[in-house]
Amino acid sequence: MSLYQLQKFLYQLNREEAVRSLYKEQPARVLGRYELTEEERGAIDRGDVGLLYVLGVNSQILMHFAGWLGIPWFDYIEQMREGVRKYGPVRAGVYAMTGAGERFAAEDQQQ
Amino acid sequence: MVPLHFLDPDNRYLLIPVNINCQGPPLAPLHRVWALGEAIRQAVDAVPERIAVLGTGGISHWPATPDSGKINEVWDRAFLDRLFRQDKNALLSYRDEATYRDAGQGGFEIRTLIAAAAVAARPGELQFYSAELPIFAVGCALGRFQI
Numbered sequence: 001m002s003l004y005q006l007q008k009f010l011y012q013l014n015r016e017e018a019v020r021s022l023y024k025e026q027p028a029r030v031l032g033r034y035e036l037t038e039e040e041r042g043a044i045d046r047g048d049v050g051l052l053y054v055l056g057v058n059s060q061i062l063m064h065f066a067g068w069l070g071i072p073w074f075d076y077i078e079q080m081r082e083g084v085r086k087y088g089p090v091r092a093g094v095y096a097m098t099g100a101g102e103r104f105a106a107e108d109q110q111q
Numbered sequence: 112m113v114p115l116h117f118l119d120p121d122n123r124y125l126l127i128p129v130n131i132n133c134q135g136p137p138l139a140p141l142h143r144v145w146a147l148g149e150a151i152r153q154a155v156d157a158v159p160e161r162i163a164v165l166g167t168g169g170i171s172h173w174p175a176t177p178d179s180g181k182i183n184e185v186w187d188r189a190f191l192d193r194l195f196r197q198d199k200n201a202l203l204s205y206r207d208e209a210t211y212r213d214a215g216q217g218g219f220e221i222r223t224l225i226a227a228a229a230v231a232a233r234p235g236e237l238q239f240y241s242a243e244l245p246i247f248a249v250g251c252a253l254g255r256f257q258i
Contacts, residue, residue: 058135059175081177094135094216097177104173105180106245 003056003092005034009044010057014064049076050083056092074108114165133168133220141203144222148229155230166227172217172249184242186213187250194224195254197234217249231256 009031012019023030031041043051047069052062059080066076081101090096103109115126129151131139139147155162170190171183193201202225210218228235235256242250 060134063175077177077179084177094211094219095176098173098181098215099178101177103180104178104182105248108180 002035002037002040005036006040006044006052006055007057007061009034009036010052010061010065013068014061020068048083049079050081051087052083053080053095054083054087054090056090056095058093059095074105077105077108114167118163118165129226131222131226133222134216138207138219139222141205141222141225144226145199145203145229148226149232151226152230152232164227164230166224166230168220168223169217169249170221170224170252171214173215174217174248176216178215180245180248181215182242182248182250183214184250186218187242187252188240190214190221191237191240191252191254194228195235195237195256197228197231197256199229202228228256231258233257 013023013030019030027045031044036044039051040055042048043055049062049066049069049071052065053059063076066079071079081097084090084097084101119126129147131144131147151164155164170187171181173179173181190205202221205221207219210221214221233256235254237252237254239253240250241252244251
């Protein structure tokens, strides 16, 4: 159930100012509350949105984490595509990429 | 809840939100969603106040994914046709696997619209549909049911 734990961390980071401020000061202390695999922990530490996407994090949760990291919207979209190229198809959940990474939004195509 | 922004900009009306999980499993079976709509109708009919019921949700879309902006207009129009014809059997025959394939994870949000159809219990009319509003990354529709 570590994907659940991973998403729980991201959800609470998204929602709770206290979690955010403590995470900025003492990330290990916050992350110690969650049972995460090394791969999950590494993805968080590096802000590797592409890997988090491939691991199955719900994109409605992930997009807020990406925003918090200061990643602009269409960069976030592209980082998910890069994640699939680098790590393979999405492994869990219901947010898998449907094709080969086509760009559907006009602003995305202009990137 | 974009419609509320326009319908009640000054926040004058008492609002009772009813949320249906459309984000991820376990998703409510559609017949339960229909039953929820019927229960809401019974509750509405049981009180003297004049009550408006809004059903808001997406049709086909792939929100916050690499496919953001993808829209299946054919699927959307078929769904809206079933919805406003009040075709209960056709509405309840959607299966999540096919919805995910054809309409994306955003397509799971038909639950809120099906619940609204059950509240109405009569056919309705599609007043507007467009798949050409890119900023929303979803086909946008507006309609109303007879009561």
